[in-house]
Amino acid sequence: MISSDLQLRSLTTNDLSAILELDQACFGGLWTMDGYQRELDSPNSELLGLFAPLSSIQLLGMGCFWSIVDEAHITILAIHPQYHRQGLGQALLYALLKTAGDRGLERATLEVRASNLAAISLYQKFGFKTAGLRRRYYKDNGEDALILWLSELQHPKFQTTLDNWHTTVSKQLNQFSWQLIN
Template sequence: MDIKIIPMDESCLDDVLDISRLSFAIPWTKNSFQNELRNNFATYVVAKVDERVIGYGGMWIIIDEGHITNIAVHPDYRGQGIGNTILNSMINICNEKCVKAMTLEVRISNIAAQNLYKKYGFIKEGVRHKYYEDNKEDAVIMWKRWV
């Protein structure tokens, strides 16, 4: 499978919205993504196969830290390394921008995602209690540091 990682733009939003709806209990709105695309701190990428968006990832980069906002892969493409490819591209972007650390929150029950992040050097450094609005689930705070 030939996966291309490119910057997200408005033309990707319908596919991204579908993936968000299929991936999250409280999906982001079109307006939320449009605001992110106009946000100077935000960097979003999409994974494409044959012009179809099959995954995306986003983060804010503020000074020398990157905060991952979300990574999602269409259910039809999960388990094929797409999340790895997206996360690796985001780490590469951070390296290019001299970012010294990346962070994220992930559901305490989402072991698959936690394992993906661990594979790339993220470690658990805390918990945000009752972080998720839909079910009050805790979030694990993970960090990857280069310093």
């Protein structure tokens, strides 16, 4: 079986049309072009994309966090619906947390729909803990959001944890014939 290359890199203005296509496929138009442009222009935002050069879909996934004081507030983790359950979400989450650690951030936080059990499971695999609840957080249906936290990104043991995650993520991707290249 031949593996397909995956490229993980920071998104740029040149990627805006692909970003909007992925946003539409995953969220039905959560953010506008201007919203994504603000993210790309902000020194406090990190917007990463996952590309497969041989795929018919240009951008397979994206993740974003805001750097707020010493915290990475993850605002987006999206994988194109055709590529769910292949380890791509794990690869993106790993990359976001590694980038946050490299930036010197101490912790990561996010909100997730209380009904999104697949996402909650993914975050829990990476050590996130439930810290609270935002009632009626989602405007489209009034659903609650769980607030999840991961702390100690700067603790020495976190580098060991990152190394373990890298191995786990690589094995998961290989099961689906993906290979992450830099």
